[in-house]
Amino acid sequence: MKSLTLKKDAIPTINTSSDTPVGSSHSTVGPSVTVTAEQQAQPLITTRTVATQLSLGTLREHYRSKGTQATVSTFSRGTVTEQPRLQLSSTPVKPSTSGYGERPQKRPRLDIEEEEQEESDENTSFSVPLPHDSSYEPGASITDMSDLTEMEDATEYQDAKYIVFESCLKELFENCPICKKHCQLQQRRCGTFICKAMNLKVHQYVTFRRHARNFLEPAIYHKWKMDQSKVLEEVKTKGKIAVGGDMRADSPGHSAKFGSYTIMELESNKILDIQLVQSNEVGGSAYMEKEGLKRSLTLLESKSVQIDYIVTDRHTQVQKFLRDRGTTQYYDVWHLVKGLSKKLDALSKNKECEIVKKWLPGIKNHMYWAAASSKTGPEKVAKWTSLVNHVQDVHTHEDPLFPKCEHAVKVSRDPHKWFKPGTMALYKLEKMLLNKRILRDVAKLSSAYQTSSLESFHSVILRFTPKNVVFPYIGMMCRYIHFAWIKESVYKYILYN
Structure with a gap:
């Protein structure tokens, strides 16, 4: 495109489309310029260095700009001089305290006038028309808002995302943003394992374990002990009761690390006690069931709970232990x-x-x-x-x-x-x-009660404590006692649905 120049007999004036009165000494861009008749005849260069307002979106990622040498003509009073100009590059460079072409780290904009004054001292430049060009319009030095939006959209993918409530998302679609009418929503989920792809911020496992260890697990265990005392006081008033016992290992086969023995009152289907035994405590996983039953019966005796008989499986060590103890035992059919x-x-x-x-x-x-x-x-x-x-x-x-x-x-x-x-x-x-x-x-088969309710309780625990996942001791114990509170409603739902 061919640039425009002034005629020899032209007289510079202020653009009348601006709000500034004709003849005023104030201009919206830079200081006023006096041009003599001799200078009018000289060829003019239609670029100058000015400051522009940067979008806040472009300041999120801090880069050092690497400059290259170029020449640009600028006006001073009565003369035309050439000064080096920097062209911006997106290549990050290491920060330095000195050296031509390196800028200090950008900061958020606070005041437009102060920012323009500070940036005018830097070597960042953009080519804009001079007031002497016929295409010049006052205020053109400020970037258009549509341009700013496009610059911000480029960094939206890199923005951090955070989890929000589903109800808050639904509020955004209650009314159409165009016609303002109420919308009928049809909800559908398309997977949840997208945290890394969306740059979604979630808590790490170390953070979860710290909160669980300091807050969740102590509260759950304390609540369990309080509720267990109430249940034992309640069943103690019934006299002799029938109980069922069974052990659940944390892994299939004969190499389990933890074994949990559960005692249930068969008439009301209430969990009386849960004992979590580690295999190295008793010399192997084969001895965990007997040790769990022994600890549970010792606890019930300390609370003055009388046992009429107990229904278990046909574990040989349990048979001998109960026979030596004098406790009546029946087998689950x-x-x-x-x-x-x-x-x-x-x-x-x-x-x-x-x-x-x-x-x-x-x-x-x-x-x-x-x-x-x-x-x-x-x-x-x-x-x-x-x-x-x-x-x-x-x-x-x-x-x-x-x-x-x-x-x-x-x-x-x-x-x-x-x-x-x-x-x-x-x-x-x-x-x-x-x-x-x-x-x-x-x-020795049991006639009145079976351990089916206890097996149903273990099937509920299996859903939230799978055997192919490793849990710490206190974490596994809390999962057992947590579902002991809600088992009356949950295991019946699994049985009949």
Whole structure:
């Protein structure tokens, strides 16, 4: 583009479009300039060095500008001189106390006039029209606001973000910003693991552990001890109570580090005590269940809580400990059914014993029925042994405690479902069902209560304390006792939904 110059007979005047009166000695940009007739004939350079207002958005990232030498002509009174000019570069350089082309660190703008005066002394320059150019307009030295917005948008991605409430975000979409009408929102989430991509600020694990150790965990443990004392005082007034006990390890297999033994009052399904045992305290993970039960019973005795009997699984160390202690013990039916079902399922895979597979559901239900419908151990055994005659379509028995089956006699539509006497399938099934250890365990099955409520409590804990995640001792203990408060409502929801 060809630059414009003044004619030889032109007389410099002030632009009449400005608010400043004609002939006034004040100008909006720089001092006034007097030009002689000789200077009018000289070629003019239409650039000068002026200060501009910088956007606050550009001051967020502090850079040193690296300058290069160039020449630019500027006016002084009556003469035209050439001075070196700096061209801005975005290349960061190391700060220095001296040296041409290096600027001090920028600071936020406080006053426009002071800032312009300070920046006019620096070597930052932009090319703008002079007052002598015909394209000059007063106030053009200040950057347009649209330009400032574009400069700020470039750094919005690097701005730090912070978590806000969902309700606050919904308030932004209640009304349309254009038509001002109420909006109907349809909410949808598209993932949450975007902190690093969005430069979202979240607390670190060290910060979380410090707050948990100093505030959360002491408060949870203190609240648990207060509530536990109230529950023990309440159950103490009932006299002898039935309790259930079971241990949960923190990892699958036989290499657990922590084992938590829980005691529950089976009538009200209230947690009475939780003992967290570390394996190195007792010499291995195999001894944690016995130690947890021992600590819990010692605590209940110190609070004068009387135990009628306890329902547990068939852990051999627990059996011996309770027998030596003189405490009545019953077995949970589910644990016995689970162990026997594995053996029956393996037997049914034998080609000669495929008929066992048809009777698997009936055998499981018969054990539950024998335990629930009997009052004594011998009666449970009599009903259980009657199963060997029942599978042969024989419904009368030699044991006087259970002489015949209680169901109505019906003619079977499938004669091939019955076991034939003298077959290998009947021999192996009878040997498995009438095993001495099975008969001894059947006699000790619990009739009134089971540990299903306790297993449900452990399933709730599994969701918030998974076995593949490592937790510290106090952290794991707090998770157990926290869900002991809310288990009455939570585990029922999981059971029936």
